[in-house]
Amino acid sequence: xxxxxxxxxxxxxxxxxxxxxxxxxxxxxxxxxxxxxxxxxxxxxxxxxxxxxxxxxxxxxxxxxxxxxxxxxxxxxxxxxxxxxxxxxxxxxxxxxxxxxxxxxxxxxxxxxxxxxxxxxxxxxxxxxxxxxxxxxxxxxxxxxxxxxxxxxxxxxxxxxxxxxxxxxxxxxxxxxxxxxxxxxxxxxxxxxxxxxxxxxxxxxxxxxxxxxxxxxxxxxxxxxxxxxxxxxxxxxxxxxxxxxxxxxxxxxxxxxxxxxxxxxxxxxxxxxxxxxxxxxxxxxxxxxxxxxxxxxxxxxxxxxxxxxxx
Amino acid sequence: xxxxxxxxxxxxxxxxxxxxxxxxxxxxxxxxxxxxxxxxxxxxxxxxxxxxxxxxxxxxxxxxxxxxxxxxxxxxxxxxxxxxxxxxxxxxxxxxxxxxxxxxxxxxxxxxxxxxxxxxxxxxxxxxxxxxxxxxxxxxxxxxxxxxxxxxxxxxxxxxxxxxxxxxxxxxxxxxxxxxxxxxxxxxxxxxxxxxxxxxxxxxxxxxxxxxxxxxxxxxxxxxxxxxxxxxxxxxxxxxxxxxxxxxxxxxxxxxxxxxxxxxxxxxxxxxxxxxxxxxxxxxxxxxxxxxxxxxxxxxxxxxxxxxxxxxxxxxxxxxxxxxxxxxxxxxxxxxx
Numbered sequence: 143x144x145x146x147x148x149x150x151x152x153x154x155x156x157x158x159x160x161x162x163x164x165x166x167x168x169x170x171x172x173x174x175x176x177x178x179x180x181x182x183x184x185x186x187x188x189x190x191x192x193x194x195x196x197x198x199x200x201x202x203x204x205x206x207x208x209x210x211x212x213x214x215x216x217x218x219x220x221x222x223x224x225x226x227x228x229x230x231x232x233x234x235x236x237x238x239x240x241x242x243x244x245x246x247x248x249x250x251x252x253x254x255x256x257x258x259x260x261x262x263x264x265x266x267x268x269x270x271x272x273x274x275x276x277x278x279x280x281x282x283x284x285x286x287x288x289x290x291x292x293x294x295x296x297x298x299x300x301x302x303x304x305x306x307x308x309x310x311x312x313x314x315x316x317x318x319x320x321x322x323x324x325x326x327x328x329x330x331x332x333x334x335x336x337x338x339x340x341x342x343x344x345x346x347x348x349x350x351x352x353x354x355x356x357x358x359x360x361x362x363x364x365x366x367x368x369x370x371x372x373x374x375x376x377x378x379x380x381x382x383x384x385x386x387x388x389x390x391x392x393x394x395x396x397x398x399x400x401x402x403x404x405x406x407x408x409x410x411x412x413x414x415x416x417x418x419x420x421x422x423x424x425x426x427x428x429x430x431x432x433x434x435x436x437x438x439x440x441x442x443x444x445x446x447x448x449x450x451x452x453x
Numbered sequence: 454x455x456x457x458x459x460x461x462x463x464x465x466x467x468x469x470x471x472x473x474x475x476x477x478x479x480x481x482x483x484x485x486x487x488x489x490x491x492x493x494x495x496x497x498x499x500x501x502x503x504x505x506x507x508x509x510x511x512x513x514x515x516x517x518x519x520x521x522x523x524x525x526x527x528x529x530x531x532x533x534x535x536x537x538x539x540x541x542x543x544x545x546x547x548x549x550x551x552x553x554x555x556x557x558x559x560x561x562x563x564x565x566x567x568x569x570x571x572x573x574x575x576x577x578x579x580x581x582x583x584x585x586x587x588x589x590x591x592x593x594x595x596x597x598x599x600x601x602x603x604x605x606x607x608x609x610x611x612x613x614x615x616x617x618x619x620x621x622x623x624x625x626x627x628x629x630x631x632x633x634x635x636x637x638x639x640x641x642x643x644x645x646x647x648x649x650x651x652x653x654x655x656x657x658x659x660x661x662x663x664x665x666x667x668x669x670x671x672x673x674x675x676x677x678x679x680x681x682x683x684x685x686x687x688x689x690x691x692x693x694x695x696x697x698x699x700x701x702x703x704x705x706x707x708x709x710x711x712x713x714x715x716x717x718x719x720x721x722x723x724x725x726x727x728x729x730x731x732x733x734x735x736x737x738x739x740x741x742x743x744x745x746x747x748x749x750x751x752x753x754x755x756x757x758x759x760x761x762x763x764x765x766x767x768x769x770x771x772x773x774x775x776x777x778x779x780x781x782x783x784x785x786x787x788x789x790x
Binding site: 179182183185186187189190191193194196197199200203211212213214215216233262263266267269270271273274276279282284285286287288289291292293294295296297298299300301302303304306319320322324326327341380383384386387390391401403406407410411415417420421425427428431432435436439440 | 491493495497498500501502503504505507508509510511512513514515519524529570577580582583584585588589591592594595596597598599601602603604605606607609610611612613614616618621624633662666667719723726729730733744747748751752760761762765766768769773775776779780783784
């Protein structure tokens, strides 16, 4: 029962039932209310379980020996759980192009570099749009909104030609450049709101007390904008960690530079699908981010909603 | 604050930005120059603008140029000169029945999936709002996990669930009683290569699984802003649940719905990663959506960046129509203030 529940006292499922409840059968109304609460919780539980099931199945498959995976009557949990699939993925024996750790390291370095570059650049830009009134401010903001919508499939052709010319294909640095720029529009939009909520008076007071500009930035603005930076960092993290089309196109046959999604795709489309090792690799790709997201959940929900829907 | 940010970028043009304290005359002069000409915001924006121009705006301009050229592999390597071909790429595209098929697939998919995800997401958002705190957090947490699963992993996972050899779905369907469509025909049923309808059924479920959480959470956040007094007053006045939703909740959430609708249209129209993996690109051409068709034309064999460019331009223009709606809605909601 939530705090909101008692307010709903006159509530009842069918029209007219409210009047009946108010008329007399108090206990009947309470039973009906409890029945509805139970139904709601039941539906909620089913939704949660159905939603979780694919993830559960991924992990379960990863832990099964192959005769259980291809068994005619699949069982929910592995009867003889094994780490064999994981060890084949880690040794690199399963995919034939290297240990999963290599690709994990590639993905992690690209992602962290993207987060750092995008955070710094978007913080600077968001200070500009939140704190200054200048001529092209509104145009810049609208440009960001539009640019954010340009489909990646449209840009990839020119990006491929350009980065080929620059010699930045098959190179993790090239990916960082593209990902950081792609994360900018949304990051600036999100951070802008956070910068705008920091009261100007705080900074003015510090300035009057003789604090230098960098000091004001680091001691006052930065700590107050920190939650916003966390939210935008999560956003750039997702952009870089999940990105597919650019990495697919840029990395080509450079196996040792593959990021996790491209490694998984290679492994998956190589034919003769070995679902045990593939699910083990998927698990190693997915579970760390899921754990990370559960940890940062508090910032995630608020920040993403604020970024996408200003309500 | 004005002082803060005006001096910060002033550091940039100085000869040695790394050194903190010594007040070099050049540095002060640069700072004064920045202040006098009100350059601070532009300096702060410069890195962002450079990145966006290099990676987003310039490629778009270039794709536009390609679309009127015969740009392909020989031109990329410099083996043959680039030639202007006028509208040839566009006429070739419009003459290709595969293009119209891909366009139809894309539109039909969006028309089916957008309402489905919006209605499901909203219903679950409404449910979350009525659940107890613990249960609500549990359901929202489960949804968050589905949403956070990387698209590549999600698509491969659904491919496995719907796989004819050992996949769980076929086994489940074959085991269902007859009156529930169960039959042994489902055993080894191939969802991904049989045809577009089957492949896009899997894709619909996959997209529903990944995108309902965002909508549910956004709707929930919107519901929290609706004052409880409004509902209470309506209930006291004898409004039933449906009336409360349509007369109070829905109008108040309308701006959120509008943005969610436009975003969903763009996302489902653009979908690439999942279609690439589920249809086993470059597999069956009949299963291409517009994104896959473009990718195939541009990078398939032989690669034609000109043809791909023309398609990319058409695609961007279609998306832009929706984007204009999105931007107008956002501006009207006062996001620029």
